[in-house]
Amino acid sequence: MSTDATVATVGAAHRRTGEMFRRLLPALPFALVLIIWTGSWAIFHPNKATLPPVTDVIAAVWTRAADGELLRHILASLWRLFLGATVGVSTGILCGFVAGLYRGVSEFLNPLVVFFNAISGIVWLPLMIGWLGIGTALAVFLIWNTVFFIVFQNTVLGVQLVPEVYEQGVQSLGGNRLETIRSVILPGALPYILTGIRSGLGFGWRALIAAELVGTPDGLGQMIFAAADYHRSDIIIAGCLIIGTIAIFMDRWLLLPIERRTVERWGLLAVATEENP
Amino acid sequence: MSTLSAPVAPFGQAGSGLALAWRGLRDLRILLPFALLVVIWWAIKAGSDISDSLLVSPLQAWQAFVHLTRHGVLAEYASTSLTVIGIATCISMLVGVPIGFAVGTNRYAARALEGFLRFLQSVSGIAWLPLAIIWFGFSHLTTLVIVIYSLIVPVIFNTMVGVRAIPENYSLALRSLGAGRLRLATDVYLPGALPSIVVGLRLGMGYGWRALIAAEMLVRQGGLGDLIFGARTFGQIDRIIVGMIAIGALYIIIDRLIVQPIENITVARWGLLRK
Numbered sequence: 048m049s050t051d052a053t054v055a056t057v058g059a060a061h062r063r064t065g066e067m068f069r070r071l072l073p074a075l076p077f078a079l080v081l082i083i084w085t086g087s088w089a090i091f092h093p094n095k096a097t098l099p100p101v102t103d104v105i106a107a108v109w110t111r112a113a114d115g116e117l118l119r120h121i122l123a124s125l126w127r128l129f130l131g132a133t134v135g136v137s138t139g140i141l142c143g144f145v146a147g148l149y150r151g152v153s154e155f156l157n158p159l160v161v162f163f164n165a166i167s168g169i170v171w172l173p174l175m176i177g178w179l180g181i182g183t184a185l186a187v188f189l190i191w192n193t194v195f196f197i198v199f200q201n202t203v204l205g206v207q208l209v210p211e212v213y214e215q216g217v218q219s220l221g222g223n224r225l226e227t228i229r230s231v232i233l234p235g236a237l238p239y240i241l242t243g244i245r246s247g248l249g250f251g252w253r254a255l256i257a258a259e260l261v262g263t264p265d266g267l268g269q270m271i272f273a274a275a276d277y278h279r280s281d282i283i284i285a286g287c288l289i290i291g292t293i294a295i296f297m298d299r300w301l302l303l304p305i306e307r308r309t310v311e312r313w314g315l316l317a318v319a320t321e322e323n324p
Numbered sequence: 325m326s327t328l329s330a331p332v333a334p335f336g337q338a339g340s341g342l343a344l345a346w347r348g349l350r351d352l353r354i355l356l357p358f359a360l361l362v363v364i365w366w367a368i369k370a371g372s373d374i375s376d377s378l379l380v381s382p383l384q385a386w387q388a389f390v391h392l393t394r395h396g397v398l399a400e401y402a403s404t405s406l407t408v409i410g411i412a413t414c415i416s417m418l419v420g421v422p423i424g425f426a427v428g429t430n431r432y433a434a435r436a437l438e439g440f441l442r443f444l445q446s447v448s449g450i451a452w453l454p455l456a457i458i459w460f461g462f463s464h465l466t467t468l469v470i471v472i473y474s475l476i477v478p479v480i481f482n483t484m485v486g487v488r489a490i491p492e493n494y495s496l497a498l499r500s501l502g503a504g505r506l507r508l509a510t511d512v513y514l515p516g517a518l519p520s521i522v523v524g525l526r527l528g529m530g531y532g533w534r535a536l537i538a539a540e541m542l543v544r545q546g547g548l549g550d551l552i553f554g555a556r557t558f559g560q561i562d563r564i565i566v567g568m569i570a571i572g573a574l575y576i577i578i579d580r581l582i583v584q585p586i587e588n589i590t591v592a593r594w595g596l597l598r599k
Contacts, residue, residue, distance in 0.1 A: 072432060076440035096458065158354045159361065165579070166572040169538045173556035173564045177378055253448035253531070257538040260453070268451070275454035283455045291447035298446070 096278035103281040108289070111282070117270075121289070124266040127183055128248075128255055131190025135251065136244055139195045143202025144228070147236070153203050164196040168254035172262060186258045186266070193254040194247040201243025205236030238310045245302040252294050267293075377559040388562035389569075397551075402570060404546040408467055409529070409536055409578070416476040416528060421521060424483020425513050434484055441481045449474030449535040453542060467539045467547070475525075475532035482524025486517030522587045529583060533575055548574075 081101060087093075088100045095103065111117035146153035168189055179185045213231045222230070259268025267290055274282035362382050368374070369381040376384070392398040427433045449470045460466040495512045503511065540549025548571050555563035 069435065072436040073439035075436045077443075155357055159357045161576060161580070162358070162572050165575040166568050169534055169541070170552070170568055170571050172541065173552045174561065174568065176556060177559070177561065250530075250534075253450065253534065256448055257450045257534070260450070260538070260542060271451065271454045275457055278458055280455055280458055283458075287447050287451045287455070290451045291443050294446035294448075295443060 096280055099281035099284065104285050104288075107279070107281040107285045111285075117289075120265055120267050120270045121293070123183075123263070124255060124259065124268070125293070127186040127259075127263075127266065128190060128252060130183070131187040131255070132194050132244075132248055132251055134187070135191040135194025135247065136198050138191070139198025139243070139247070140202050140240060142195075143199045143240075144206060144232075144236075146199070147203040147206025148228075148232075150207075153207070160196060160200065164200070167196050168193040168250065169257045172258060176262065181262055181264065183263065185262045186255055189254050189258045189262070190251045194244075194251045197247035197250060198240065198243040201239045201246075202236060205239025205243075206232055208239070209235035238306070241302075241306045241309050245298065245306055248297060248302060249294070252290075252297070256290060377561060380562045380565065384562045385565045388560075389566045392563065392566055398566070398570060401546060401548050401551040401567075402574060404464075405536060405540065405548045406574065408464065408471055408547065409533060412468060412471040412475050412532055412536075413525070413529065415472055416479050416532075417525065420476045420479035421483050424480045424517070424521070425487055425509055427480070428484040428487025428517070429513070434488060437484070441477055441484075444473075445477045445481065449531065450538045453539055457543070462543050462545060464543075464545055467536065467543050467545070470539045471532045471536045474535040475528040478524045478528035478531065479521065480524075482520045482527070483517055486520025486524075487513050489520065490516035518590045519587070522583070522590050526579070526583050526587060529578065533578070537571060
């Protein structure tokens, strides 16, 4: 992939420019969008409420970052995600282990899991506004609800796919049930659990933004939804870019490395790590 | 006891259509946990004095279901949602798959667009909703745009990944036999990438369906999201619960009875490239 036939034959200097071109390629679409955006703005001069110039978006980020408002919204969102994900991941793994170890339990629960997974997240919003009111509790519930089922299903899958031979191996060496779980099933299921956490957090972040649009007094979702009332599309676009950046950071720099390392360390089950976020 | 099972029934009926006795028995077992849930729900409602504006009894929910069905309200709201997701799916496949082919077959384009697509996928569709409302107003178009956005990015991304996973020898073999680009697309890229495309479609529909419900809640122009969010305003918990069950049942039907079988067929037929 990296050595192009034409590049290889030419000198080292050319190879270096080729390498740089290859490195910069991912930035190209972003640059193109910026150019088209700026260009079309300069030509058509649309209403600022419809499409703000790039500079307005940067200014919107800057002023909000300067007075600390942006940070407050980001922290509010991240705090909710942290709370919801912590509860969701821990309950998901715990219940997943119980269901995975006892086939009868998982078979009995499966229809419920399929159904409640289908309505996980934002669908609960109208009902839960009545129960929990508007605020962090509501958002945390929706994130928990989203993360739980994905982590649960992956944990069950991971636990069930651990080959029985390994369990028997530990048992024949005198290991009891708890030791089997700790030294065989946990590491065996870990790659699946982490894949579940990763995709769960992806869905959880989406659910959070949706929940914040109506269900909380602050947070990034509320920031962009409130901006719509004043037709401040510069704030909306800035908010969307920040939402995406945070999601990318979380996935690529936090969750993916953890997942890769785990798969390398315990990935004897060769979990299919798709190239897919 | 049959209260909750009724809206879920479509998922049971599929089996009995096959007229296999053991299938029917298995269907009944699927309903058992739901029956238990309804019993618990009923016990909570009967045992405590929760007001109707917080939780209704299963019987009240059933009555609301009968009422909404008889007046065609449920069908109308559901058909609005299904139409949007249907149109969005068609457009995403018709536009997304060719883009995925074009990007996937060109190594530079693939490298250039991978990060961009990943970024787009990270900005959830629903985050663009405020901007879409400013651009297109409170209309079906707004909902449709949001759902297409949520759906098309995973389709393009997975098509691209699928095409790139095809060993180059296949397309080289066809080209050496004189095949054109179109022939290459239909005979190599499409079957080779299909398992991956279907994975993308399924993921996209998961994102898209949720984005649809959330968008309908805010756009308020019909659809099941509008039904449950509108019922919130009047404190009609019975309607909210019926709407939630309908949303879950429809998603299960779409996912389990339509998309998953397609996935199974493609994997069985062309799945050699599946990791």
